[in-house]
Amino acid sequence: MRSLAIGYILKSLLIVSILLIAHKLESDSSRTALCKNYSMRNRRFLFALGLISLLCPSLGHAQALRFQPQGAVAAGQGNAFAAQADDASAIHYNPAGLSQVDGVQVITGTALLGGSVKFNSQTGIDSRGDFGGSVALPPPSHSYVSANLGALGWDSLSKVTVGLGLTSPFGLNIRYPLDGPFNTAVTSAALPLIDIKPTLAYKLNDQLAIGVGADIYTFAGFLGQGHAEQRQVGSGALAGASVEFNGNGTGAGANLSLLYTPLRNSDGKPIASVGLVYRTQAVVPLSGSFLVNGAKVADASTSLVLPQIFTGGIAIWPVRTSEREWKLEVDVEYVEWKSNRNLDIHLSSGGVVPQPQQWKTVPVVAIGTEYKWLHPEWLPHWDVAVRSGYTHTENPVPDMTFNPAIVSLSSNTLSLGAGFLCKGPGRFLGMVPCGGASALWPKAIGMDVAFQEWFYEPRTVTGNLNSTVNGAYHAFVHLGTFSFKFIF
Numbered sequence: 001m002r003s004l005a006i007g008y009i010l011k012s013l014l015i016v017s018i019l020l021i022a023h024k025l026e027s028d029s030s031r032t033a034l035c036k037n038y039s040m041r042n043r044r045f046l047f048a049l050g051l052i053s054l055l056c057p058s059l060g061h062a063q064a065l066r067f068q069p070q071g072a073v074a075a076g077q078g079n080a081f082a083a084q085a086d087d088a089s090a091i092h093y094n095p096a097g098l099s100q101v102d103g104v105q106v107i108t109g110t111a112l113l114g115g116s117v118k119f120n121s122q123t124g125i126d127s128r129g130d131f132g133g134s135v136a137l138p139p140p141s142h143s144y145v146s147a148n149l150g151a152l153g154w155d156s157l158s159k160v161t162v163g164l165g166l167t168s169p170f171g172l173n174i175r176y177p178l179d180g181p182f183n184t185a186v187t188s189a190a191l192p193l194i195d196i197k198p199t200l201a202y203k204l205n206d207q208l209a210i211g212v213g214a215d216i217y218t219f220a221g222f223l224g225q226g227h228a229e230q231r232q233v234g235s236g237a238l239a240g241a242s243v244e245f246n247g248n249g250t251g252a253g254a255n256l257s258l259l260y261t262p263l264r265n266s267d268g269k270p271i272a273s274v275g276l277v278y279r280t281q282a283v284v285p286l287s288g289s290f291l292v293n294g295a296k297v298a299d300a301s302t303s304l305v306l307p308q309i310f311t312g313g314i315a316i317w318p319v320r321t322s323e324r325e326w327k328l329e330v331d332v333e334y335v336e337w338k339s340n341r342n343l344d345i346h347l348s349s350g351g352v353v354p355q356p357q358q359w360k361t362v363p364v365v366a367i368g369t370e371y372k373w374l375h376p377e378w379l380p381h382w383d384v385a386v387r388s389g390y391t392h393t394e395n396p397v398p399d400m401t402f403n404p405a406i407v408s409l410s411s412n413t414l415s416l417g418a419g420f421l422c423k424g425p426g427r428f429l430g431m432v433p434c435g436g437a438s439a440l441w442p443k444a445i446g447m448d449v450a451f452q453e454w455f456y457e458p459r460t461v462t463g464n465l466n467s468t469v470n471g472a473y474h475a476f477v478h479l480g481t482f483s484f485k486f487i488f
Contacts, residue, residue: 076417078389
């Protein structure tokens, strides 16, 4: 797992190294002439390079079944970004927003997450779980690349922007002591699910844009064990034995979105916008094994149902001038977990291990703000942003089917963030040129950071199908995330 985290760092360094080499070539007069003659070819090369960078990420999995932060700009605003959606991470938050992203843009980042779950049983026995360590490894990560087709030389398609994303919006990684009070329910669980997101946005006019995309959910062999798994201690005839269910598979869903911008300022920038996003339900069939004490006993299969999600957001900019911008946004989501009725495991021997779920639909409310200084006198050639936000998420899991494998507690999340975008003659980190004349060199380089603290509301579970699970649960999670941005 540590090697994946190291691999992510090396990938980021590789991108910077490529940019430095390109800048060196740009300083050669003959190379400059070549760039002028073949600038469009180089732009296509950069797009391909971005795709390669995107498809080779060091991914991690999330610590709840739905992991909302998928980019530091949005995370710093409490994930309220569906109506702004003005960078390549719109691929996740509102694909129609890609219509606002000019040229070629690459975003890649990761999150460092830690925390714990505390349990107090009705019999006075306590336990504690974590997310695989003090910091979850491999870390949940995100990568996006977008390109306006007009910038690639197809002038007739300048209203079309395409993108590709790779995220981990659903996931699970948790562990408890093997001798814990509810070890017959779970001792560890992992769901290293990734989402591949091909996306297209079309700008109908200055007020309206639409987006469409696919969500291809699958597993990868380089990510953890490359499959979903749950481990527990057996009961009944298997009392005391180590029991494991695992499986992998691929499922697909789709997303449709709209961005409506009724008001713009004299520079053509939005000062009010509305974002609407619909994500379809997706079913991921899981096929694998049922193991007892490490030995395969039977083939096993089940189906993981991921919810359809309705999202609506409204953003306004009370201030939007050539020097400063201030945005306020409210997003509301309805996550239809009610489609998750059961996770019954079917064995090749003919048996069925019942795992009822009976989850319910819940709302998610996010409020976020961003204040931005554009090339201020105290930091010329830079745009600087500060962000904050709040998110409230309801618990979708009833007491009867609650499983400690999932941190299913209502939560209140506070977010803080900052962003730095370096342009033209500025120098990123004091040494990397932020802009160059060559198509091989970006026009701007940026870094965004965010910190979130998830305050979970305490929960007392009663009447569970597995009585050992009954008791009081307390949890906390803290998360720091960052994204690097390259604009060509």
